[in-house]
Amino acid sequence: MTYNQARTPSSSQCGGVLLNLLLALLAGALGLVLICCWTYGLDTYHDSRAGIWWPERGRELIPPKATDITLQRDLLDHRALYRISEQDLEAFLDAHFEVSSRRERSPIAPDQVGKVIGPLGWIATKDAVVYDHWTRNGAVSTYLHDPVTGLTYQVSAYW
Numbered sequence: 755m756t757y758n759q760a761r762t763p764s765s766s767q768c769g770g771v772l773l774n775l776l777l778a779l780l781a782g783a784l785g786l787v788l789i790c791c792w793t794y795g796l797d798t799y800h801d802s803r804a805g806i807w808w809p810e811r812g813r814e815l816i817p818p819k820a821t822d823i824t825l826q827r828d829l830l831d832h833r834a835l836y837r838i839s840e841q842d843l844e845a846f847l848d849a850h851f852e853v854s855s856r857r858e859r860s861p862i863a864p865d866q867v868g869k870v871i872g873p874l875g876w877i878a879t880k881d882a883v884v885y886d887h888w889t890r891n892g893a894v895s896t897y898l899h900d901p902v903t904g905l906t907y908q909v910s911a912y913w
Contacts, residue, residue, distance in 0.1 A: 817846035831911040835874040840901040876907035
């Protein structure tokens, strides 16, 4: 064996290194996809707002007294389904949003009654009401609330 032959890696060694590198890249990409799926677009359940771990800008738009919260989050918005009394919802909206940044409570459009609204399965009832709010930074939130059952569907967009 000459000096040059001893220092040159064999083709099987190169293939093993390339295979290991390819497997590492594939595992990293799969990990990134799983993290994105876990963070964005999958429903998560929380007993209360305290259990929501994601950024404050989204969490703060959900009333602190909300319970049985189902969330679906995207990069710049979220949808939530939860229970809250109308009194607690209105108190939250009054404290959180400026009066000039909202439309008053209005009944849901009659053609929406009985229809499923949004991907979380909220069904509009004849008693349902709508609250629309926006903030100075451009965030917009719509709260669709059934005062009889306390079930509320929220859509919020922010950036």
